[in-house]
Amino acid sequence: xxxxxxxxxxxxxxxxxxxxxxxxxxxxxxxxxxxxxxxxxxxxxxxxxxxxxxxxxxxxxxxxxxxxxxxxxxxxxxx
Numbered sequence: 737x738x739x740x741x742x743x744x745x746x747x748x749x750x751x752x753x754x755x756x757x758x759x760x761x762x763x764x765x766x767x768x769x770x771x772x773x774x775x776x777x778x779x780x781x782x783x784x785x786x787x788x789x790x791x792x793x794x795x796x797x798x799x800x801x802x803x804x805x806x807x808x809x810x811x812x813x814x815x
Contacts, residue, residue: 741767745789745797748763752787755803764795 745755752768759766770787791799 742793742796743788755789756761
């Protein structure tokens with residue numbers, strides 16, 4: 737990605753916000769990119785409701801590890 741950020745997840749807005757909090761709690765910088773029309777019209781499902789969760793390229797591996805552990809049911813501190 738030209739600006740040094742990579743997408744580690746694409747989710748509906750509520751789940752993207754939870755992932756943002758999880759990664760931020762681990763000390764990773766996180767940004768969310770979504771379709772602005774989804775917010776304007778209150779569409780939180782389907783293509784207009786999808787949000788990209790991005791981290792700096794250098795943190796992508798750590799972010800993916802955190803997400804994999806979380807969705808396997810492990811807490812990051814249990815590893």
